[in-house]
Amino acid sequence: MTDRKFANTLARGLSVLRAFRVSDNGLTRTELVVRTGLAPATITRLTHTLLELGYLSQYGNMLRLGPATFALSSVAGASSSFLDIAEAPLQSLADRTKTLLVLSVPDATSMTVVRTWRPKDVASVWLEPGNRIPIADSSTGLAYLAALNNARFEKLESREDWRDLRGEGRGQLARQGYTFVQGSARYTQSMNAVAHPFHASTLGEPVVFTCGATPEMLSDKRIAEEVGPALREFVRDLELQTGAPRTYEETQRRIP
Structure with missing residues (x-):
């Protein structure tokens, strides 16, 4: 990061x-080193500070x-009233x-899952809050890049690699109203997704x-004929109910 x-x-x-x-019953410092890629000495310093401030708790x-994170999450949840609707x-x-x-x-270079809704009485793919989806090569990442205004996009570290992806995502939203990375271009072949x-x-x-x-449960045909349009209409309805911006131009006026 070159920003001073x-x-x-x-x-x-x-x-x-x-x-x-969510599934973690605590992590050791060694596990945090693996998950963050930070040096052990850095993890030691950071976890000590976070413990002192109440953002972490230690059991053995x-x-x-820790409790300080719950305070932050409750404020964030209260401000995201669209989820109540x-x-x-x-x-x-x-x-x-x-x-x-x-x-x-x-x-950063991924999308973090924060909420999931599982279909009743149907075996579904396994994702939980805290799991990460790469921005590159995913329908989720394509939708995110497509929705960014110019100023925000220019601040991304990987923007040069993602310019073509952003254009592809915007084209898909304009043509079909959702984003969909198909076949071998997907980052994983075990899941088909529309965003x-x-x-x-x-x-x-x-x-x-x-x-x-x-892919067996969610074929390309189902995405095009059923699931993609259903997701598109859901988001449009939510935009109408919440007064959220609906065009790139309106987004650029509202987001600095």
Whole structure:
């Protein structure tokens, strides 16, 4: 990062907090080294500081998210009122399409899953909050890049590699109203997915809703004829209910 205003220590500390997943019953410092890619000495310093501030708690040699993180998450949840409106329709969409519905937010070169809605009585692909989806080669990442305004896109570290992807995503949204990375171009062959960005009026940049399932359950044909259009209409309805921006031009006026 060449930005002189960028606080690397803060970024590393936040990467420690982002390393935790819902299924974790605590992490050791060694596991944090593996997940963050940071040096052991750096992890030692950062975890000591986060423990002192209450963002981590320690049980034996295991570290867990501390009470201070709950305060932050409760404030963030309260400010994301669109989820209150969308909760029941999202579960209904998951049940109707028999897909796992995922809400993802940007996190460096990946999208981090923050909420999931599993279809009832249907075996679905396994993702949970805290899992990461790469921006490159995923329908989710394509939707995110397509939704960024010019100023925000220029701040991305990998923007030169992603210019063509951004153009492809915008083209797909204009033509069909959703993004879809097909076949061998997908980052994983075990999941087929279709995505659409959403600009919540209370957030500073787009988030992404994604419907996913195994290719056997979610064929390209189902995406084109059923699931893609259903996701597109869901997001449009949510935009109307929340007053969220609906065009790139409107997004650029609202987001600095």
